[in-house]
Amino acid sequence: MNRSGGLLWHARAWRRQGAWRGTCNHIRQWLEQTQPNSRELVIIGASAGWMMPSPWLQGFEKVTTLDIDRWAAPLFRWRHGPALKRSGTQLRCDTGDAIGDLPSLLAAHPDAAVLFDNVLGQLRFMHSSLDETVSCLDMIKRRMVGREWGSLHDAYSGAVRRAGRAREKMVMLQSLQVDGAVSTQPCEADLPIEPGLTAFAIQLEAEGEWLDHLTSQVFPAGTTVQHIAWHYSRHYCHWLQAGWVSSKQRFCRK
Numbered sequence: 001m002n003r004s005g006g007l008l009w010h011a012r013a014w015r016r017q018g019a020w021r022g023t024c025n026h027i028r029q030w031l032e033q034t035q036p037n038s039r040e041l042v043i044i045g046a047s048a049g050w051m052m053p054s055p056w057l058q059g060f061e062k063v064t065t066l067d068i069d070r071w072a073a074p075l076f077r078w079r080h081g082p083a084l085k086r087s088g089t090q091l092r093c094d095t096g097d098a099i100g101d102l103p104s105l106l107a108a109h110p111d112a113a114v115l116f117d118n119v120l121g122q123l124r125f126m127h128s129s130l131d132e133t134v135s136c137l138d139m140i141k142r143r144m145v146g147r148e149w150g151s152l153h154d155a156y157s158g159a160v161r162r163a164g165r166a167r168e169k170m171v172m173l174q175s176l177q178v179d180g181a182v183s184t185q186p187c188e189a190d191l192p193i194e195p196g197l198t199a200f201a202i203q204l205e206a207e208g209e210w211l212d213h214l215t216s217q218v219f220p221a222g223t224t225v226q227h228i229a230w231h232y233s234r235h236y237c238h239w240l241q242a243g244w245v246s247s248k249q250r251f252c253r254k
């Protein structure tokens with residue numbers, strides 16, 4: 001069973017398009033800031049691109065999507081195909097395990113930027129242990145060194161008290177990734193660490209214990225990270241993180 005996609009996901013995403021509009025606007029704002037160098041994009045965990053803005057995709061010459069869900073390819077073509085045809089963007093939608101086959105995927109698309117589109121935070125549901133999940137995320141991070149790539153993923157999720165009220169107030173916040181040090185190269189980024197992150201957590205009106213999606217070390221140090229609230233249902237919220245990594249960015253010490 002696919003615990004992060006499939007027909008239930010499509011039905012929910014279709015039904016909640018209105019309720020998720022604020023989150024989708026934040027995702028669009030983040031993507032518009034990314035300014036990728038590559039003319040080709042590979043999207044892993046694309047699903048039907050329910051939360052993906054077509055205009056951002058139109059900036060690429062070629063877009064390839066991958067998902068283990070067999071409904072993803074036809075639905076992605078249905079949602080984004082006409083817009084990409086208008087912009088002359090070549091679109092290919094494939095079905096398969098893009099994370100298990102990451103080395104061959106990267107070899108097949110040597111010049112493409114790669115977007116992990118709300119999939120890395122789901123990996124803890126796909127592996128039998130937390131250790132296995134952490135190793136898989138570490139493997140992905142290492143494989144992506146030297147590549148232009150980005151990820152939007154769950155950082156935490158859990159129950160909220162008053163989703164309706166909180167949803168209207170939520171703003172996107174920015175911080176700088178400072179962990180994940182493995183090299184002695186200095187970090188060149190000089191963005192301030194956003195002090196409002198604690199306030200962001202309070203704004204979510206979280207209740208009880210939240211689930212850690214184990215993604216806190218995904219981005220190399222120096223990556224600018226956007227924090228986005230996603231009110232998945234009336235009483236359950238996901239804290240999404242989004243970052244874009246240039247091909248020249250290195251791991252560096254805190």
Ligand SMILES: C[S@@+](CC[C@H](N)C(=O)[O-])C[C@H]1O[C@@H](n2cnc3c(N)ncnc32)[C@H](O)[C@@H]1O
Nearest residue numbers: 004005045047049050051067068069098099117
């Ligand atoms: C939360 S959904 C992504 C939503 C999507 N980005 C959108 O905007 O509609 C996560 C997706 O990741 C896919 N997925 C999970 N593991 C995968 C893998 N190893 N390779 C490719 N896709 C995978 C799931 O099938 C699911 O469609």
